[in-house]
Amino acid sequence: MNMRGFIRILSAERLKLSRSFIWLLVSISPLVALPVGALADIRQDGEPVSWQVLLNVMSMMHALLFLPVLTGLFAALICRAEHSDGGWKMLLSLPVTRTAVYVAKFTIIMALLACVQLVFFIVLLSIGLYRGAEGAVPWPLLISSLLGGWFACLPLAALQLGVSQGWSSFGAPLALNVSLTLPNILVVNSATYGPYYPWVQPLLAMSPFGGESFGAFVLPAQTLMLVVSVSLIVFLGGGLLYFQRKAV
Amino acid sequence: MKSTVITTNGLRKVYRGRAAVEQLDLNIGQGEIYGFLGPNGAGKTTTIRMLLGLIQPTSGDIQIFGKELRKHKLQILRRVGSLVESPSYYGHLSAADNLEAIRRILDVPKARIAEVLDIVSLTGEEKRPVKGFSLGMKQRLGIAAALLGSPELLILDEPTNGLDPSGIQEIRSLIKRLPAEYGITVLVSSHLLSEIEQMADTVGIIRQGTMIYQDTIAHLQEQAAGELRLTVSEPEAALKLSSLSGCGGSLQESRIVLPRMSDARVALLVRELVENGHAVYRVEEHRQSLEQFFLQVIEGGIS
Numbered sequence: 302m303n304m305r306g307f308i309r310i311l312s313a314e315r316l317k318l319s320r321s322f323i324w325l326l327v328s329i330s331p332l333v334a335l336p337v338g339a340l341a342d343i344r345q346d347g348e349p350v351s352w353q354v355l356l357n358v359m360s361m362m363h364a365l366l367f368l369p370v371l372t373g374l375f376a377a378l379i380c381r382a383e384h385s386d387g388g389w390k391m392l393l394s395l396p397v398t399r400t401a402v403y404v405a406k407f408t409i410i411m412a413l414l415a416c417v418q419l420v421f422f423i424v425l426l427s428i429g430l431y432r433g434a435e436g437a438v439p440w441p442l443l444i445s446s447l448l449g450g451w452f453a454c455l456p457l458a459a460l461q462l463g464v465s466q467g468w469s470s471f472g473a474p475l476a477l478n479v480s481l482t483l484p485n486i487l488v489v490n491s492a493t494y495g496p497y498y499p500w501v502q503p504l505l506a507m508s509p510f511g512g513e514s515f516g517a518f519v520l521p522a523q524t525l526m527l528v529v530s531v532s533l534i535v536f537l538g539g540g541l542l543y544f545q546r547k548a549v
Numbered sequence: 550m551k552s553t554v555i556t557t558n559g560l561r562k563v564y565r566g567r568a569a570v571e572q573l574d575l576n577i578g579q580g581e582i583y584g585f586l587g588p589n590g591a592g593k594t595t596t597i598r599m600l601l602g603l604i605q606p607t608s609g610d611i612q613i614f615g616k617e618l619r620k621h622k623l624q625i626l627r628r629v630g631s632l633v634e635s636p637s638y639y640g641h642l643s644a645a646d647n648l649e650a651i652r653r654i655l656d657v658p659k660a661r662i663a664e665v666l667d668i669v670s671l672t673g674e675e676k677r678p679v680k681g682f683s684l685g686m687k688q689r690l691g692i693a694a695a696l697l698g699s700p701e702l703l704i705l706d707e708p709t710n711g712l713d714p715s716g717i718q719e720i721r722s723l724i725k726r727l728p729a730e731y732g733i734t735v736l737v738s739s740h741l742l743s744e745i746e747q748m749a750d751t752v753g754i755i756r757q758g759t760m761i762y763q764d765t766i767a768h769l770q771e772q773a774a775g776e777l778r779l780t781v782s783e784p785e786a787a788l789k790l791s792s793l794s795g796c797g798g799s800l801q802e803s804r805i806v807l808p809r810m811s812d813a814r815v816a817l818l819v820r821e822l823v824e825n826g827h828a829v830y831r832v833e834e835h836r837q838s839l840e841q842f843f844l845q846v847i848e849g850g851i852s
Contacts, residue, residue: 309654313650313651316642319642320641387636390633391631391632393601395654396623396654
């Protein structure tokens, strides 16, 4: 894969997203988390809220449902135009390698997810500062939580990109994704399956439950990183192999 | 001799045990408009997809610009522009932005966008979102996109499909200009003979995945050209005249049918008939339309 070719495809892919409603999706989850963070844990005694509690309550819905669902939605959206009216034919008959196209599409999903995390971070930071959360801003905690959540989404992104490019239907990959995301509510409480279920990893990575040990939350970070990395390699490699052999 | 741009050798593509393309030998010369003709489902699009590297041939090889497609795919595709099936766009983007997305991949100067918009007469419409375009405009934009990289070879799959007559006319005159003005070789497919007849220099007719005719349009027209029919008072006796039977005349429904011949020959024949006491009632030229000839070719064997 030639780097200049890749950068050119990436720049074309970015242009395709301009003026797209995809950017509205980026801010949905942080906006939902905003009132949650604003109203959570208001104490009668006037004690300030802690950063950790804020992060926990706000990332609950965000990482449990929104991040996995958005990942699938982004993957489906960036393949949609290619599926209609011979778009793959047009794109792949240009002087591009399939690997470069696939990796560029994946990079776009990664970037969109990073934007989601960034907006979430800004909202979280604003609420914490506005409510005068206890102590100084715990940068390492917040940053590792947000980066971890982002990283844990990448295997899902790889799988959803694989499915979205393979199926010409727009709805089917989304339905698959949602039906695999909903069990999160149960799986997260399971110490047996939680650690290995890719859809629940974003929450495990984001929530600093630390001491409170229930379900899969007691997982050491190394296990989590290993599970995420291995599933990322498997899903990305599988999707790429399929895409290279695909008849267009 | 003109150099060849596309050569395929025993090209074959099998889908689930059924051959979509079988033993196809294409031969397309530099600077010509090659009409790739065949009924729907004959294997035209499958062939074109193989030429663009979108699918792998089951066997056989493809050479474009004298290079093996399998080995030099990117180098070759850099010099090829294509429009396969209906063009695809990002509807929310303007025509110029759609071209810009492709321009970024091809890495050609920005000025090229205005140039190709001008070639397809879309100048002035480039700021509008493509979703508001008519089918004809979208098709022209597709050709603009195909021209963006200043290709030496343009591959157009059914470019006039679904267009109204004026749209067809526009695309046709556009395609006819390309070799003369820009030196581009064009491969254009269609299921309509009249289309190809009006654009192409050379025609390749494909039926059930097999090439059954490949020659110049002029030669095709010659082969399709009709016969001479003579109605005379005593046809059987007339046919016995040496000159008539000598040029392959035959009797059909009490008329003498002869292959097409020059005006001088016709005059000579008529005089001979008259001099031998025959009354000549009618001398007709019956032209089989190219369409009929095409159907005949498609339905079975070359005539």
